[in-house]
Amino acid sequence: MPYNIAMISDFFFPQPGGVESHIYQLSTKLIDRGHKVIVISHAYEGRTGVRYLTNGLKVYHVPFFVIYRETTFPTVFSFFPVFRNIIIRENIEIVHGHASLSSLCHEAILHARTMGLRTVFTDHSLFGFADAASILTNKLLKFTLSDVDHVICVSHTCKENTVLRASLDPLMVSVIPNAVVAENFRPLSHTSHALDPAAGESRPPPPQPQHLGPHGTITIVVISRLFYNKGTDLLIAAIPRILATHPHVRFIIAGSGPKAIDLEQMLERRSHVLQDRVELLGPVRHEEVRDVMVRGHIYLHPSLTEAFGTVIVEAASCGLYIVCTRVGGIPEVLPPHMTTFAAPEEDDIVRATGEAIGKIRGNRVRTERFHEQVRVMYSWTDVARRTERVYDGISGVLSEEEFYGVESGADTPGARASVSGDDEADANWSATRGRAGVQSFALIDRLKRYYGCGIWAGKLFCLCVVVDYLLWVFLELWAPRAGIDVARDWPKKVKVEKEREGEGARRNVGGGVAVGRKRGGRHREKDRE
């Protein structure tokens, strides 16, 4: 059944980034599947009010006070009036928040539960437990996620992290990875097909493997923001050593950030050896990433933490062999024949890169096949289908047994996520959490869930929830539902109706639409510039 879904996050276009494009791609694919999707974000500079993106994706830019890196100021209640208005106007049934640093999303989930809506939260990042900032964020996350219907994480490592941070039942956390628009990341040999819209469906002829002689130049590409946690220090330390051991190798580095100065200094200091072998491109736009990637043979990704690592999937889709650090969710992302892993140590990165260079020289990897393989592995259509299953599960379309896959009771596998993991805790879970679409909206049940958050925090959270409830009652009296206009839906395509009939037909049409959509997206982005 089609749902009315509101995606909520602080992070959305015009700001570029991973979460932003995730929301956009997921929304458009869900619209293709017949749902109604709107996006709620805060107002960006030069972008306020209501906007329509391609395919009738409606975006509300709510005026809000931004404090740091496009994150809004965490006022617990101030978003409620506007939020309620939008929800009623658009007839929303499911509120889907993104990114744990977005306070707008946390507020929205709280208010949505108060209003009796189903909520889903997607976590895109990893957090530690050690430093003060993380402890605070984790406590807030625990607050919000005490009463959420389902959580989506982008990798299994991310799931473990989120389950620990918010003390969730692992069964109410799904892992749905990010995806790439494979058509945007074709290797060089595919360029001709990109121009021909029909080529997306027909299988392209198997491309010729490229041969590199023993003295052919191998290009290593690095595209990342130059931050500490992207491992730029490792990169700076490894580059001279890699170039010293391998004479016919050069680097292309794109990206900007605070560590750019260190990188430039390193190059200057060794300018006589390195200058002509390392090319710094500075910041590149997302549309240009592919054009930079296809210039190389190996993609080096020395990051120190990564929940998913979309960029390595993009690089593999462009036909690059991947060298990356074994951190976070990265080991789950790509099959072993596409990657060489390294420990986050200078020596090991030098070793792994050397190994990769050897493999490329010896023609031991079929990089020309990577694009097709990645295209099959990750697609947004698949992500939308899996997300839809989550929506089905929480709204009770799927039975409890079908969605959670277990009979409730003592046999519950994922013992409680808390580190103690004792058995009595399991029983408590089912007491406060009615599974699968029957999670109670009653205030007293919600308070029970919040109360367990901590000795002081639990009481504080309960207070917030009670105030939120009173605020809702007040709003219902002050601005009654009858007084709020209901917005007209964007006219749906007839094709979409047909698409929903058969499972088999759906895939193909979905693929066809995807090509058109991507085009639209590109034009739109150009217009913005």
Place this chain on the structure above:
Amino acid sequence: MTPLEASSSLRRAIEEPDIHPQIHHRPAASSVSHLRPDVAYHAQSAPRKVRKSGSVGSDGADASAASAVRKKRARDRGRSGSRRRKGTWKKLLWVKQDYPDNHTDEETFLDHLQRNPRLQPYEFWPLVADSTVIVQHVCSVVVFACCFAGIITGRVSPVAVVSWGSIGTVLGWVLWDFWVGQEEAANAAEEGPAELGDDAGTMSSSSSVSAVGAQSKEVQGLAPPSLHSANSSAPQANTGHATGAATFANYAYYPPYGGQASSFSPRNQQRLATAKSAILIYDSIWAISVWLMCINVFFFDYGGGVGAKLVFGLRILNTKANRYFRFPASLSTNAALMASTVLASRLPSTTHVFSLTLFSIEVFGLFPVFRRHLRHISWRGHLALTIFLVTGAGGGVGVTISGGGWRAAIAGVVLGGLLTGLTMGVCSWWLIGLQKYKNEIHGPWDPARPVIRRHWD
């Protein structure tokens, strides 16, 4: 696939490192990064009971028991999970699996979780020994306070205080210079044959020198302004006490008031200044100096070594905690010097002020350098200095409180010594007791700490 096959294929999967990189077994390398899964696997502090069955290296009865457990579990799953569950679940994203997205695998879920991996249980005596550093610093602050009390009550001549202080400083400097010279010679001897080591070696020695140099420079740089501020605060104090005790009577240096355009008449301005100084300075001067001394004690860089931190030429880049919660060492020194400046405004003559300021520079600027080096060079010397300082501080407090006499001094020494020893013991014991509440969680989600062999500059 039967349950038996499932379990054996899981076993195979675990044993084939190339196919399943994330469950990859290697003997732990010497430079252990805790993110490496193999380390987590071999860790003894594995959190969950289930982990027993996960240790692949186990053999004999243990292994068979483990496989029995696994078989049973696989059978259970096979029964409940009906038709579409086939194949083993893998912790991978690129494989299309027959399991729902919210499937939680008992075997692998949270198996890289580590609790308190770097926990080093404190031991009592080493902890007490380490606390001497704090005791030394607190005692030197107390000694300074006692000297000030003696000076302001007129019991001790400021010149005597600063003379003794300077003699001690010169002696300490000579010793320190000797030690540094020795160390440099030793370093040079070590590095003579090994050409490669010149980076790290000279870096360590030169950084020790430069650190100390910077500190003394900083102290020198500080001295003139602090003297100056003492001067400029003098007139205010003077106006504040026109009728009271004659303070700074021989100071003929007044900043001109008439220079500023103001609606107040000069006389009113003077009155205003009087009121201000009365409120701001007279009442709160003790409070300010106490606060500043507290800042000095709490932000003092107790852990700071003599610059010999680069041990094996292997640097671990600064961790998050280091980056966020590191206060500059100068904060402590500056606070102490400011406190002494504020206190100096209570003193009656230039000589007094000069002596106190010089003394404070010696105590707070230079003495810590010497103490650090002494601790680095000889533990016995460090202990002796600690005892000496505790004695001095105890005696000083006794004399100051009672108003003189040897008996009071001895009582102060005994009481101070007892109290210090007791405090050290109780605090160490307390800290050890608090350790059981420590619960650090580490896992693959933590940002890795990059290991960089050699700094590239």
